[in-house]
Amino acid sequence: MAFGDQLVDAGGKIAPDDDGDIGELNEIVGFHIRLAHGACYRHFTETFAELELTQKQVSALWLVDDHPGISQIEVGTRLRMDRATTMTIVNRLQARGFMRREKSATDGRKQALFLTDRGHDALAQAKEAIRAHEAWLKSRFTQKEVDTLMELLARIHE
Amino acid sequence: MAFGDQLVDAGGKIAPDDDGDIGELNEIVGFHIRLAHGACYRHFTETFAELELTQKQVSALWLVDDHPGISQIEVGTRLRMDRATTMTIVNRLQARGFMRREKSATDGRKQALFLTDRGHDALAQAKEAIRAHEAWLKSRFTQKEVDTLMELLARIHE
DNA sequence: CTTATTTGTTAGTGGAGCATACAATCCTGC
DNA sequence: GCAGGATTGTATGCTCCACTAACAAATAAG
Secondary structure, three states, rough: OOOOOOOOOOOOOOOOOOOOOHHHHHHHHHHHHHHHHHHHHHHHHHOOOOOOOHHHHHHEEEEHHOOOOOHHHHHHHHHHHHHHOOOOHHHHHHHOOOOOOOOOOOOOOOOEEEEEEEHHHHHHHHHHHHHHHHHHOOOOOOOOHHHHHHHHHHHHOO | OOOOOOOOOOOOOOOOOOOOHHHHHOOOHHHHHHHHHHHHHHHHHHOOOOOOHHHHHHHHHHHHHHOEEEHHHHHHHOOOOHHHHHHHHHHHHHHHEEEEEEEOOOOOOOOOEEHHHHHHHHHHHHHHOOOOOOOOHHOOOOHHHHHHHHHHHHHHHH
């Protein structure tokens, strides 16, 4: 990847051995969160290339499986998505035959969401892939570090 | 937000006091990374609403300021973006008069990137906003925890 | 010199987040 | 019980980001 390259030219000074330096940016917590998320996202996408499922889709399948009959607004709230975004996720999963909408018996405004048989199959496969993905992620940490990381991350999003 | 709501209906059992439960999903590290990133992204977007700058744009401005004459490919490599994505970022920043491209003196394939005066102004404002954003992020941690978090995150994206 | 690689560019695809607007349903205050 | 407000789902449209594929120009490698 051309390490040791000349980084400043066109009249600037030469700065060798500047490998991947990002200066003060390295001290920004938000920046590291974004990079870690990006790395995670890319590995996830690779892992789920065959299944053709995104993080959001898997999360939604998982959540509906855990809570059959859950409403769209609840799915959105728990996964931190707004109504419009949740719609597109559910639409896709429904179009692929993984999920179905039923009129809620207790609240006419709500849709009750359920997995189809194909949805259960897809989720089972997805959980296998998640295991591989998580193994990749956790391979660089001790269990204690994993616990610490999750606790710290939870404080950000709770 | 209707906590204590009935979550399972349409024939299912009632599950009260299920506030925000996401079941096993809660044990997935990648899930917490995504949620933390989302929370971070939303706060960043709010903080930068007036400046109309995105995380990527600020990172790129910052990096070019630190390394005047850096090439697009280097920006992309260091910020973990591919060439095409880097293009769109630089295009936007150039269109807004924050950045300019010069032909590299040492490698005819490369563009040397520089901030304009307006770009320096924008970055100065952005750094102010970053301070507020980082303060929000760090407010829930001790300095030691911040260090730990950054170290753990770095292991993911390095 | 010929070939392969690197860099920038363009064009197109898809996911995700958000805002707005609207209709149906539910809930509250009177 | 009724009117007004809130909630939920839906539709539309916008922006941003990541990626692919293809191409041209320049450099590097054989």
